[in-house]
Amino acid sequence: MVKHILKRLVLLLPTILGVVTLVFFMIALAPGDPARVMLGERANAAQIAQLRAELGLDEPLIKQYGLYLSRVVRFDLGKSITSGQQVAEEIGKLFPATIELAFMAMIFASVLGILLGVTSAIKRNTWVDYTTMGGALFGVSMPVFWLGLVLIMIFSVWLDLLPTGGRMNIRYYFTPITNFYVIDGLILLFKEGTAKYLVSAIQHLILPTIALGTIPLAIIARTTRSSMLEVLQQDYIKTARSAGIREKRVIYRYALRNALLPVITVIGIQFGLLLSGAILTETVFSWPGIGKWLYVAIGARDYPSVQGGIIFISVFFVLINLVVDILYSVVNPKIRLQ
């Protein structure tokens, strides 16, 4: 098992190297001079030449690539053009916001998706099944940002129940501790005895969670249903039933366990995709995470930030896929024993 994991980790290196290489050359060959972008329209030729020399832009491309690689290996992603901050530091500060949202969306999608999928499979070809699967089909056909806006319109504008965006009531004097606001809220609940931070953090999470979680919810429900239907036809389920085991136990104890195997893979893949899907959701809900930050960086042609952000998200995505694969072989003896 350990050998298997190590092998997979080693195989990962060329992929990550490929990602870094592709990102570097895509940005390096992009039209426009980064030095000019950094200095603005009014800069003169001498200033631009000086900055180009400082940034190493006059060096041959191969040398620049080598330098970039040697820095990335040390987790140095360069400085942001617009803020002057270290890109790696900025990512570190923003990432908790994105992870918090993505994590919530995934819990929402997984719990509800598995529940709906199982129900649908048990009540196959009834109105429950048709409604759920019809709803799932609508879910995958919807633009995420539109769903977000409609949710804001209904729950914030018309019903005035939930905030339209942000992570915390701006009227509260709030200094983040961990940058995971739900955790911060819990800490403050115990330390200061007030629940208002926790409540506000959760209130701000509800709508973005639904918007971001709807597509994975639909996909998880569909996968669970079809996987469950397949398992329910297997001989060992018939055996269990004919042995007189209660139907509930047959379904949840014997069928669901095996039916969940493909669902785990889907959940993992969707979690990786969420991080990039967060660009749209975070923009709609003014959620100060990595997606919105990347969107702003792209607009400002802040190349070090764009490069760093993309490399970070892609490597994270690849790592999640690896974890899912390993998890899959842990829970599935058929693969584990190979």
Place this chain on the structure above:
Amino acid sequence: METDIHEEIIIADPTPLQETWFHLKKNKAAMVGLGIITIFVLMAIFAPLISPYDPNAQVIDDRKTPMFTDGYILGTDDLGRDMLSRLIYGARISMTIGVVSVGISLVFGILIGVTSAYFGGVYDKIVMRLIDIMLAFPYILLTIVIVSLLGPSLLNAMIAIGISQIPRYARVVRASVLAEKEADYVLAERALGARDTELMFLTILPNCLSPTIVQATLGVGEAILSSAGLSFLGLGAQPPTPEWGLMIASSKEFITNAWWIVTLPGIAILLAVLGFNLFGDGLRDILDPKMRN
């Protein structure tokens, strides 16, 4: 007697297309999908004939007219443009996006998939490694990067969506070519002296199209969704183009007082994508039972 035998032969030997249609007709969901697609395609083709107003004509006095008022069936937007006409013209844009971007991914995906499966060896290894690297990027992120490098425009959005979907098509095509390339009919053609290009594109490819067609149908819906997202971020269509995603983006501040301006284009996207998803799922069930999960 003779006519009877003749008729039997016709019944016994339907073309693949007839056979697919025969099964498809019985699949209600797929037929609903086909119906939706047909409506949108007709809207796209006959847009100038059926839209009541010029989609870009601004009537300042009629700004934000609600639905079913003053002759505007679906109301007007914040600049007094007729929503219905803009939505109809939007169908034209979205159908073009779907066809162009899926066309790009199809052409390159087929070229890459067929050649790498057919030739194998080092070439196949290198190509598949590159495909893996492209797949290491989350899909939406890849389109955003490509479009921001090319510059924001509708055409560039289509190109970006097309490029980022190539890996999927290449994989699907490669897998089915691998399964076919040692088949007897291929070996027979080869023995008869067919050249590599003939074998690849005339002999093998036609027998590998089913999963590709399914992927392409579902891909059109996905392309419409992606381009709406890009336009929403300001990276796709530019004003005053009546692109559905852009219509949502440019009216988002009016959700407080004119809900229809934001809501209607989203419903249009939802319906169009739903049509392609329904039809694609139906096609998959018939053409490629293995792909069902």
